[in-house]
Amino acid sequence: MTEQKISLSDLPLREELRGKSAYGAPQLHAANQLNTNENPYPPSQEIVEGIARRVAELGQQLNRYPDRDAVGLRAALAAYVSEQTGVGVTKEQVWAANGSNEVLQQLLQAFGGPGRSAMGFVPSYSMHPILAAGTQTEFISVERKGEDRFAINVDEALAAIAEHAPDVVFITTPNNPTGNITPLADIERILQAAPGIVIVDEAYAEFSDEPSAVGLLEDYPTKLVVSRTMSKAFDFAGGRLGYFVADAAFIEAVMLVRLPYHLATLSQAAAEVALEHSAATLQTVAKLREERDRVVAELRELGFDVIDSHSNFVFFGNFDKLGDAPTVWQRFLDREVLIRDVGVPGWLRATVGLPEENDAFLAAAAQMMDD
Numbered sequence: 001m002t003e004q005k006i007s008l009s010d011l012p013l014r015e016e017l018r019g020k021s022a023y024g025a026p027q028l029h030a031a032n033q034l035n036t037n038e039n040p041y042p043p044s045q046e047i048v049e050g051i052a053r054r055v056a057e058l059g060q061q062l063n064r065y066p067d068r069d070a071v072g073l074r075a076a077l078a079a080y081v082s083e084q085t086g087v088g089v090t091k092e093q094v095w096a097a098n099g100s101n102e103v104l105q106q107l108l109q110a111f112g113g114p115g116r117s118a119m120g121f122v123p124s125y126s127m128h129p130i131l132a133a134g135t136q137t138e139f140i141s142v143e144r145k146g147e148d149r150f151a152i153n154v155d156e157a158l159a160a161i162a163e164h165a166p167d168v169v170f171i172t173t174p175n176n177p178t179g180n181i182t183p184l185a186d187i188e189r190i191l192q193a194a195p196g197i198v199i200v201d202e203a204y205a206e207f208s209d210e211p212s213a214v215g216l217l218e219d220y221p222t223k224l225v226v227s228r229t230m231s232k233a234f235d236f237a238g239g240r241l242g243y244f245v246a247d248a249a250f251i252e253a254v255m256l257v258r259l260p261y262h263l264a265t266l267s268q269a270a271a272e273v274a275l276e277h278s279a280a281t282l283q284t285v286a287k288l289r290e291e292r293d294r295v296v297a298e299l300r301e302l303g304f305d306v307i308d309s310h311s312n313f314v315f316f317g318n319f320d321k322l323g324d325a326p327t328v329w330q331r332f333l334d335r336e337v338l339i340r341d342v343g344v345p346g347w348l349r350a351t352v353g354l355p356e357e358n359d360a361f362l363a364a365a366a367q368m369m370d371d
């Protein structure tokens with residue numbers, strides 16, 4: 001057989017995927033990994049041992065398919081959400097999947113699709129348009145031009161909604177990559193105007209003091225979906241567990257599109273164990289918030305411009321004398337600090353890590369300013 005190198009362009013790929021590149025932060029290695037907004041604290045020994053015990057028990061049942069509707073896990077998530085938000089929700093209102101990315105994809109499969117559109121306020125989470133493309137949903141970007149930088153200008157949002165009548169509206173709060181929040185009152189104005197569904201992406205909710213949009217579900221049962229994840233505050237990104245909270249009818253909707261047995265027995269069990277220890281796990285959130293505030297203050301002292309962060313990362317700029325964002329990103333990497341260039345000119349995003357990682361990041365920033 002002749003060795004022939006086949007490239008992507010040789011394949012009969014769908015037209016709209018041609019020329020696109022796959023999502024992904026570069027998985028480079030650096031001593032300080034501050035690029036993917038993970039929680040730097042590993043799960044506790046209790047969680048690790050609890051998972052090991054469950055895996056040993058469940059190993060014998062892996063010839064069987066998982067609980068298709070993940071009822072036990074959804075009950076545990078409902079209890080957690082009720083406690084964390086102060087709003088009582090039931091397992092019938094909670095849906096779980098492999099990361100909130102899968103949750104969002106299922107929602108777009110059910111509510112987007114050919115001939116339908118989704119609107120987002122940019123810059124925001126880059127997977128929203130990618131998931132839209134994958135489900136053939138037109139994506140409409142509206143710039144964040146609020147008075148506070150990178151805030152949603154609600155009047156402009158309402159005008160765009162009136163003009164385009166999107167089937168899906170995404171609001172990410174706290175927003176990735178900018179770290180700021182959208183107040184509940186603004187979310188409510190958008191909910192009132194939206195003709196379709198509104199997905200509030202609360203991946204970083206636990207790092208913020210703003211009340212969760214879950215509190216609005218009672219008033220907007222046919223429109224509102226709140227998506228969340230165990231990847232950030234829960235230090236469980238490798239467990240791949242995301243969920244949404246909405247009226248029970250939305251769960252029926254995603255059941256029409258989800259793959260059968262989408263959530264593995266081991267994923268369900270590991271997440272259940274992690275949820276049993278949520279109170280201890282969330283103690284790391286308090287530490288990270290303190291570190292975040294320290295990083296923001298020190299960056300400002302060094303002369304950087306920093307957006308107020310309600311999350312576990314900081315968005316900073318004002319690199320005038322340092323070069324453009326890709327140059328500054330490289331200069332951090334040269335100092336063993338891997339952060340993220342999200343493609344917003346003049347701005348970079350750094351995840352809040354362990355105190356010593358944050359020290360390394362701040363020392364690199366200070367050195368650069370001195371050079």
Ligand code: PMP
Nearest residue numbers: 099100101125176203229231242
């Ligand atoms: N939403 C937002 C705003 C995010 O930043 C992320 C992760 N970067 C996700 C959703 C997806 O997270 P996961 O699939 O790990 O739950």
